[in-house]
Amino acid sequence: MKSIALTRAQVRTKPQTFLIGAFLTLALMFAQTLAVSARGAPDSFADLAEKVSPSVVNITTTQTVAQPNRPALPQVPKGSPFEDFFKDFFDQIPGQQGQGQRPPRRASALGSGFVISADGYIVTNNHVIDKADEIVIEFFDGKELDAKLIGRDPNTDIALLKVEADKPLPFVTFGDSDISRVGDWVLAVGNPLGQGFSVSAGIISANNRSLRSGPYDDFIQTDAAINRGNSGGPLFNMGGTVIGVNTAIISPTGGSIGLGFSMASNVVGPVVDQLKQFGETRRGWLGVNIQDVDAEMADALGLEKAAGALVSDVPDGPAKEAGVLAGDVILNFDGKDVKDTRSLIKQVGNTAVGKSVRVIVQRDGKTQTLKVLLARREDAEKEIVVSSSESSEKEKTETSLGIKMTSLTDEIRKQLKLPQDTVGVAVVSVEETSDAYEKGLRTGDVIAEVGQVAVDSPEAVTNAIQAAKDAGRKSALFLVRRDGSPRFVALSLGD
Numbered sequence: 001m002k003s004i005a006l007t008r009a010q011v012r013t014k015p016q017t018f019l020i021g022a023f024l025t026l027a028l029m030f031a032q033t034l035a036v037s038a039r040g041a042p043d044s045f046a047d048l049a050e051k052v053s054p055s056v057v058n059i060t061t062t063q064t065v066a067q068p069n070r071p072a073l074p075q076v077p078k079g080s081p082f083e084d085f086f087k088d089f090f091d092q093i094p095g096q097q098g099q100g101q102r103p104p105r106r107a108s109a110l111g112s113g114f115v116i117s118a119d120g121y122i123v124t125n126n127h128v129i130d131k132a133d134e135i136v137i138e139f140f141d142g143k144e145l146d147a148k149l150i151g152r153d154p155n156t157d158i159a160l161l162k163v164e165a166d167k168p169l170p171f172v173t174f175g176d177s178d179i180s181r182v183g184d185w186v187l188a189v190g191n192p193l194g195q196g197f198s199v200s201a202g203i204i205s206a207n208n209r210s211l212r213s214g215p216y217d218d219f220i221q222t223d224a225a226i227n228r229g230n231s232g233g234p235l236f237n238m239g240g241t242v243i244g245v246n247t248a249i250i251s252p253t254g255g256s257i258g259l260g261f262s263m264a265s266n267v268v269g270p271v272v273d274q275l276k277q278f279g280e281t282r283r284g285w286l287g288v289n290i291q292d293v294d295a296e297m298a299d300a301l302g303l304e305k306a307a308g309a310l311v312s313d314v315p316d317g318p319a320k321e322a323g324v325l326a327g328d329v330i331l332n333f334d335g336k337d338v339k340d341t342r343s344l345i346k347q348v349g350n351t352a353v354g355k356s357v358r359v360i361v362q363r364d365g366k367t368q369t370l371k372v373l374l375a376r377r378e379d380a381e382k383e384i385v386v387s388s389s390e391s392s393e394k395e396k397t398e399t400s401l402g403i404k405m406t407s408l409t410d411e412i413r414k415q416l417k418l419p420q421d422t423v424g425v426a427v428v429s430v431e432e433t434s435d436a437y438e439k440g441l442r443t444g445d446v447i448a449e450v451g452q453v454a455v456d457s458p459e460a461v462t463n464a465i466q467a468a469k470d471a472g473r474k475s476a477l478f479l480v481r482r483d484g485s486p487r488f489v490a491l492s493l494g495d
Contacts, residue, residue: 042238048187049199052240054140054170056233058191059111059124059147059161061132064104112190112233113137113161114242116272118168122161123272124232125247126152129159137163140197151275155214157247158268159232160275172234174272175241177220177264180204188224188246188260190233200225202258208342209261211248215345219261220244226260235262244268270350284351285377286333286359287317288324289486290341296490300451300468300477301329302365307337309344311361312479312486317380322372324361326479326486327452331367332360349377364452398458400465401491402434403427403441405458416444424448424481425461435492441480448486449479469493 042048111128115121122137129135135147147161163169184204192198202224210217222235226246235244244262251257274281290309298306308329314320324330330338334357338344351357353376360369397406405425406412412426413419424446430437447455450464451473468476475490 045187045201048238048240052172052236053189053197055115055172056140056189056197057113057115057122058138058196059113059128059232060108060136061129062106062108062134063132064106110191110194110229111231112229114234115169115171117171120163120165120169121276122147122163123245124159124161125245126154126157126159128232135161151279153271153275153281156216156263156267156271158245158271160272172242174265174269175237175239175243177243177266180207180220180237180243182206185238186222186224187236188226188230188233190230190246192227192229194229211261216267216349218264218267218346220264222260222262223258224260225256227256281378282353283349283377284353284355284374285318285380286348286372286374287315287319287380289313290344291487292340293329294490296475297477297488300473300475300490303329303362307339309338309341310488312488318372318375322370324370325363327449328361328363330359330361334358396458397428398462400462401436402431403436404429405447405461407457422446423456425455425458439489439491441489446481447478448481451476465493
């Protein structure tokens with residue numbers, strides 16, 4: 001900070017300048033003090049805990065669970081002394097008396113949640129209330145109310161409940177998880193291990209974590225203690241707004257070891273809004289299979305950097321109708337740059353069904369803008385779409401880049417259990433010392449494109465490889481299909 005010391009002469013000649021400068025400096029110091037107190041380590045979390053705890057609830061669920069049949073008694077001769085022996089033996093085992101179907105039993109489970117409106121809407125994890133016959137909410141003051149399920153979303157593990165209270169309930173609101181930074185203090189509140197209302201503090205250890213549990217994974221990692229029973233509870237920032245829903249832990253012991261994960265509020269918020277309005281989710285659907293772009297792919301595609309989402313397949317749907325092609329790289333969606341596949345999935349899912357959006361793609365080294373009318377993802381997931389193409393009957397075998405290839409014939413399609421309309425080149429074998437083997441190509445794969453050009457013979461593959469070399473490329477982009485699933489692989493063209 002610069003010094004504000006002035007001589008007496010300066011003060012006498014410029015009193016207004018001195019006063020203004022001093023005021024601005026003090027204001028700056030005060031603002032910095034507030035910023036430090038807001039983000040720095042607090043003297044105590046007591047005020048925050050007292051403020052938010054009344055909005056946090058314990059959740060108890062019960063469900064009817066079928067039990068396996070009782071084992072039949074061993075077959076022994078009628079009247080044999082062993083008959084009474086085995087009967088007495090099985091009768092001594094709890095729950096095994098007699099034979100046949102045992103009656104169902106009642107099982108209970110515990111979790112957490114939080115109130116988001118004065119009229120009784122409550123957010124929790126879907127796995128907390130999944131298959132529950134009865135859901136009971138316990139509030140901070142000890143009062144209990146039955147809850148009904150409004151809607152659920154297994155993709156984000158979020159559920160919305162509703163209780164009918166005789167007075168307005170204390171509630172909390174969602175904050176902006178995108179502005180939360182690694183190192184910020186957070187507070188987790190919930191019902192760990194059924195011990196009742198409990199508070200734990202920690203920091204954000206990482207943002208944008210994926211646990212590979214679904215397409216919309218966006219977890220905040222925290223070292224605040226989260227245990228079984230905390231599921232569905234809120235993760236608060238120091239302002240008292242919810243930036244995450246405590247969902248999972250990683251632990252070899254089953255208890256907290258400082259690796260807790262909360263689904264980010266900017267994912268949860270739109271889901272809750274849709275569940276509240278429709279009782280279900282209604283996500284936008286673009287209709288493409290995509291994969292991330294790595295450095296080799298970026299070079300093969302002529303991109304300046306490894307960014308965007310590479311389209312590996314375009315089934316029937318909105319994208320196909322708009323003219324999106326396999327091999328396109330989606331760079332921008334609805335005015336926002338696409339960082340990678342996860343960001344695109346999140347952007348599309350948060351866009352309203354039926355909205356017409358502009359999609360910027362790179363194709364053949366040039367950018368194009370396409371207009372796509374989004375459909376609904378949930379409807380598309382109920383359909384199975386199979387693409388069709390013309391077949392080729394050329395028979396020839398060649399080897400290039402360590403890949404031995406042959407043309408697809410009816411007999412080879414039959415051997416590989418491929419649809420008769422499959423077009424491409426079958427991989428016969430792959431040298432284990434080759435880049436292709438390291439990148440995952442295996443016998444039985446089908447090469448559909450090389451350098452974004454469709455191939456139907458080994459000769460077409462070698463020609464495309466040579467064309468990439470002539471163009472000065474260090475790698476060539478292969479579209480490979482395995483079990484019907486396409487993916488792009490960038491293979492080095494070096495010796």
